[in-house]
Amino acid sequence: MSEHDDASADGERTFRCGYVAIVGRPNVGKSTLLNRLVGQKLSITSRRPQTTRHRILGVLTRPDAQLLFLDTPGYQTRTGGALNRVLNRTAQQVAQDADVVVMVCDATSWTRADEQLAGLLPDDRPVLLAVNKVDAVRDKAKLLPLVEHASKVRAFDEIVPISARSGRQVELLVDLCVARLPEGERVHADDDLTDRGERFLASELIREKLFRLLGDELPYASTVVIERFEELPKLRRVFATVLVERDAQKAIVLGASGERIKRIATEARIDLERLLGMPVYLELFVKVRSGWADDEQSLRAYGYE
Ligand SMILES: Nc1nc2c(ncn2[C@@H]2O[C@H](COP(=O)(O)OP(=O)(O)OP(=O)(O)O)[C@@H](O)[C@H]2O)c(=O)[nH]1
Ligand SMILES: [Mg+2]
Numbered sequence: 001m002s003e004h005d006d007a008s009a010d011g012e013r014t015f016r017c018g019y020v021a022i023v024g025r026p027n028v029g030k031s032t033l034l035n036r037l038v039g040q041k042l043s044i045t046s047r048r049p050q051t052t053r054h055r056i057l058g059v060l061t062r063p064d065a066q067l068l069f070l071d072t073p074g075y076q077t078r079t080g081g082a083l084n085r086v087l088n089r090t091a092q093q094v095a096q097d098a099d100v101v102v103m104v105c106d107a108t109s110w111t112r113a114d115e116q117l118a119g120l121l122p123d124d125r126p127v128l129l130a131v132n133k134v135d136a137v138r139d140k141a142k143l144l145p146l147v148e149h150a151s152k153v154r155a156f157d158e159i160v161p162i163s164a165r166s167g168r169q170v171e172l173l174v175d176l177c178v179a180r181l182p183e184g185e186r187v188h189a190d191d192d193l194t195d196r197g198e199r200f201l202a203s204e205l206i207r208e209k210l211f212r213l214l215g216d217e218l219p220y221a222s223t224v225v226i227e228r229f230e231e232l233p234k235l236r237r238v239f240a241t242v243l244v245e246r247d248a249q250k251a252i253v254l255g256a257s258g259e260r261i262k263r264i265a266t267e268a269r270i271d272l273e274r275l276l277g278m279p280v281y282l283e284l285f286v287k288v289r290s291g292w293a294d295d296e297q298s299l300r301a302y303g304y305e
Helices: 003-009 030-038 082-097 112-120 140-153 170-178 198-217 247-254 256-276 296-301
Strands: 016-023 056-062 065-071 100-106 127-132 158-161 223-232 235-244 280-288
Touching: 016 030, 016 082, 030 056, 030 065, 030 100, 030 127, 030 170, 056 170, 065 170, 100 112, 100 170, 112 140, 127 140, 127 170, 140 158, 158 170, 198 223, 198 235, 198 247, 198 256, 198 280, 235 247, 235 256, 247 256, 247 280, 256 280
Parallel strands: 016 065, 016 100, 100 127, 127 158, 235 280
Antiparallel strands: 056 065, 223 235
């Protein structure tokens, strides 16, 4: 009997580690799920579709496994424009590189975009379907037709109804992922939450407040650039700019006598302080820079892979 067999006989479990891609059409709750999985707000969320624009890693370490979750931008079927092309590329690449794929859909509606994405996902690795937002479905019997239909579209390994908002069945989803991960040592320290730096997290939290406080008024083509990020022993000083495409949009972001930008800055600062666990000083500016979202070169300059 080898040493390995001895260990199994003693009931010692093998350690598993691998990548789990979270994919789905816009607005189904992928980022809310990532945050629920890691217990921190790493990935920004909002009611508006296409909130996520970058691949975001969230690390969950358990006694038996380390899961490397990758949140992705929502997959767009109505493509057009350089930004959408880059976002779709990110979603597909992440699915190709993962050990397990979790496709998220919305329990209240299955659309053509879900259908297309299900067909695009790789055939050579486990794909689980998480039917999210079940808290919004009062009569759970209404879930059955969706589950039946989805299982005809693709032979999913598992179909799990969950609520990322309440946490319902999220543990079960994690267990199902762990069972499908390869054996291997952890690649991150136990207390690592992500590979993204403080600078990036700061710009994302500001972008979230823009999405949330401007609602439908927010110009789709707006982004945040961190101009300066100072790391003092017990303080972060952040100077950031919101880039918009036109003067009229600048006025919208500023709000009457600058009230809106002030509120955006305050709310972003509070979230950032919570995430970093220290006081933050944040100054926010607005600038007009036209055409950035149509130009792949400036997209790269602003951090879109
Ligand atoms: N009722 C309910 N709403 C949810 C749940 N999960 C997410 N939502 C809401 O759905 C909206 C979209 O959530 P996100 O997590 O930003 O969705 P996403 O899939 O990451 O969206 P994109 O990044 O735009 O592709 C937000 O308003 C969330 O609060 C859930 O379990 N139940
Ligand atoms: Mg998202």
